[in-house]
Amino acid sequence: MSDQQTVTATSPAEQAIADQLRASFEGEVIDRGHPGYDEARTVWNGLIDRRPAVIARCSGTADVVEAVEVARKHRPVVSIRGGGHQVAGSGVCDDGLVIDLSAMKGIHVDPVARTARAQPGVTWGELDRETQLHGLFTPGGEISATGIAGLTLGGGLGFLMRAYGLSCDNLRSVEIVTADGTVHTASREREPDLFWAVRGGGRGVGVVTSFEFDLQPLGPEVTGALVLYPYENAEAVVRAWRDVTLTAPETVTPEILLWSVPADPAIPEELQRAKCVLVGGVYAGPPGAEAAAAVAPLRELAEPLMDLSGTMPYVTLQSANTWRFPDGERYFMKSHFMDELTDEAIRTLVEWDARRPTPESLTVIRTLGGAVGRVGSDESAFAHRSARYNVSIDAGWRDPAMDDEAIGWARSAWDAMKPFSSGGTYVNFAGLGEDASELQGAVYGPHEERLERIRAAYDPEGLFARAAHRP
């Protein structure tokens, strides 16, 4: 027997889990010997190479209940997979049971009530496509391939958050299977503790099987600023951008990226792959003079390399950058929430960005405030309501030989920015192998204790402990 076969052999305990699941499951039970095993254990981040014992690919809520029952009996390590985009790859685990929700793709939009129900395997691109049929949307993430599940449960920062709040702020209710295998509906009125926890602290309280979102009118066309500025003036451009954020209306959520120009045939060849400063902001309302005026200051920060601002369909905007984060490449992210962006913080950020290891790597600053900050700090588990900015340092690369260099860059840049941080970090941008205790305090801050109490009440035996304590 080869080493490889030894590693992948199914143990009797694992076999018992697979057998029990197969006896009652509607979905697919994928164990180490299954021909689809390698595809099923693969997540977005190519750095992740985990080998679960069994992957329970659920077809619906009843399958999730079965998977939880089996987990209670056999007590494997459990991980929960939604869209599979968490950079830390926490949707899959070694030698345990993956409750895989990626095949649960149901979406139902009620245009009269202005609500949408979506199952946890849905991506933002899929949800936007359905809601936009009715000229409606709920605020999501900025990359269409990302799962609605992990993103909403961790908070949900997006292009329109200053006008409409975080993704989790737009939740009306969730259906959730808790560790005892019961199905709950949690909302502000029903099981408010559970509902409080899933909005920002949703890892490890149970398995969410359906999200009900409030919808808002928007689109199909939206107006946005999208301007490329030269990298030589990066520090001055970021400072000017920071000044604009201080007076920007809530209808605009300014964002700035220190990145590289894409190798896109529509862009002059001499600019392709060159470092640049990319400034963006979408107007939360109909296109027109008011929209153009609201985003105009973002177009006047310096002499631009290119100004691609204009009007485009919301679904196009939401998927415009998805191709720049292809499945299977290697990624690592870390972030800080910040209360202010001082000149010194900007200088430090630009200095570290200049050492970026690859054109795929980037540094992003998002502006919070507005509707995000108006939600009371105790109203949900999301703990960073008063932060003005989130700075994320995102390494991307292809060659495994660069792993240490790329991860090392992101960690060092994050360390250098620590003196300027509010002390908070975003669970959804937390990279591989980060120390769990370091993350806990920084992610949930003053809400840590209440969240642990709720987790303990619904999961006294710690069935979901791993999901709770890893990003």
Ligand SMILES: Cc1cc2nc3c(=O)[nH]c(=O)nc-3n(C[C@H](O)[C@H](O)[C@H](O)COP(=O)(O)OP(=O)(O)OC[C@H]3O[C@@H](n4cnc5c(N)ncnc54)[C@H](O)[C@@H]3O)c2cc1C
């Ligand atoms: C290219 C890219 C762009 C991104 N852009 C943004 C952005 O604009 N804004 C933003 O806020 N974030 C963004 N993120 C981060 C994103 O929010 C997280 O990666 C998020 O975890 C993705 O959700 P998922 O369902 O795809 O992840 P998964 O890896 O499937 O899940 C992550 C974790 O969430 C928990 N989980 C997932 N589903 C469930 C469920 N149904 N019930 C209970 N627990 C569950 C599990 O603990 C799981 O390990 C981005 C990530 C990537 C890779």
